[in-house]
Amino acid sequence: MLKTAVLKKTADASSDRSMDWRTSFADLLSPSGRWDISERVVDDLPIVIIDDALKQPEALRDFALGLDYGILQHAREYRNYPGERAIVSIEPKALRTRILKAYPFHKQSRLNPALEFRREAAIFTRILPSALKALHPRQKAPHLDIGTMLVGLLHLTPPGDEPGATGFYRHKQTGLAFMPNCPDEDLARCCTDLGYSPYDAHGYMAFRKHLIYDQLGSYAHQLQGTGIDRSNDVWELVHTIPGRFNRLVVFPANLFHSPVFFTGSHNRPRLTMNMNFDPI
Template structure:
C-alpha cells in the first residue's frame, strides 16, 4: 500500500476556549487504504482495559509508512502552530488504530469524565478520523471548580486534589461524557469527519464524544475508527 498526504495541506485553526486546535481536512490522498489496513490488523485491548482505565477500547499498530509521512509534515507544523522552540527535538509515539468498544455501563469512573494526556507543555495529540460525523468528535472542557482548561506542571497538584475529591463525593454516571455537567464546562467540539487530522495539546481537558448506539463497535468499517499518535519533546 502507498500512503500519501494530500499536498499542499490545508492547515486550519479554530479557537476553543483560550486554546487553538489545528486541523487538516482531506488529509490523505487514499484514506480508504488505511481503513483496509485496519481491517487486516490484529487489535488488542489497551493497557488498563480490564481495570476501567485509559482508552476504552482496542488498538492496533498502524502502517509504518503512515508514521513516516506524518513525521515529515507534523514536526514543522507543530513547532509553527504551538510555539514549540525550534531547537527542541520532538519524539513520536507509535501510530495506532483505535476503536471504542466498551459499553457505557462498563466504563471505569475516570473514563466517564474529561481527561488530559500529559501535563508536559509540548505534548501534542494527533488524531486522524477514519469515520464520519455520526461518530461525534472530540470535546474540550474547562474544570469549573479550578477554572483550568489546560493542566500544567504548575497546576497539576491543585487540579488532581479537587478532581479526586469530586470523584469521591459524587461518582459520575456510567456514560460517555459529552456536554457540560456540575464539574466540567463544555467549550466546544472538533467534529469527526472522515480523513480529518486534528492536532491539539495533550494537556487540554478533553473527551471523545461518542454515540454509543453506533460508536461502540469492533468493526473498523462501522465503528469509531481513528489513528492516534503523540509527539513530545
C-alpha cells in the same frame, strides 16, 4: 558454496518483500497535497483541524479495520482509555513532519517549537459501541495526555457511520483548561490551597487527579458513553470538534479533552489513528 548462495538469495528476497510491505504501508500514511485547515483556540492554544489529511484514507481505513485489537489487553496498559489499540511499528514520518510544519507554534507561548521528538509507531484505536455500557466512571471523564506535547488524532470511521467527536473542557472551580508540566505561580497557589504540594511530582499528579475525579460521581452516571457532550456543574464544554472521515485534529496534549462517543442506534466502532509528539 551453492547452499550458502541459495540461503543468501532467499534472505535477500525476504528482505525485499519486507521492504515492499513497509514502503506500501508508508504510502498509506502519506499526507495529501490539499489540506483544508481551520483552527479553534482554548486560551491562547490552537487546536488545528485538517480535512482531507491523507492521500489514500480509504486504503488506510481498510487496513485499520483488519487489525487485531484484542492483543494489547494487559491490565492498566492504557490507564483509563475507553477503547482498544493496535500498534504497527512503522513511523508515519512524512505525516508527522507535515503536522509540525502546519502547527502554528508562533500563536502561543507555552509549547516550545524547537524541541526534537521521539520516533513513534503508528497507533490505531477503536472504541466499540458494545463496550460503552460497561465503562468505569473514570473512563467518562476528561483527561490529559501526560508526557507528550502534541496529539494528532486522525479519524478513520467510514463515512455514514457515527464518528463521535473530541471535546475540550475547562474546570469550573479553578478555571483551568490546560495543565502545564510545571505549575506557574498561580497554579502552584491553587494546588497548595487544595492541600497538595505543587513542586513535588507526586503532589502535582495527585492535584491533577483531584481535579479530574473529585466530583466525578455527580455526573458520570448520567453519561451513556465516554466524554461530556454539554457543560455541567464541574466542566465547561469549550469546544466540540466533530469527527469526520479523513479529518486530522492536532492539539496540545495537556488540554483537558476526551473522546465523545455515546451509545445509540449505530453499531460501528469509532476508529482513529493517534500520534503523540513526545519531546526527547
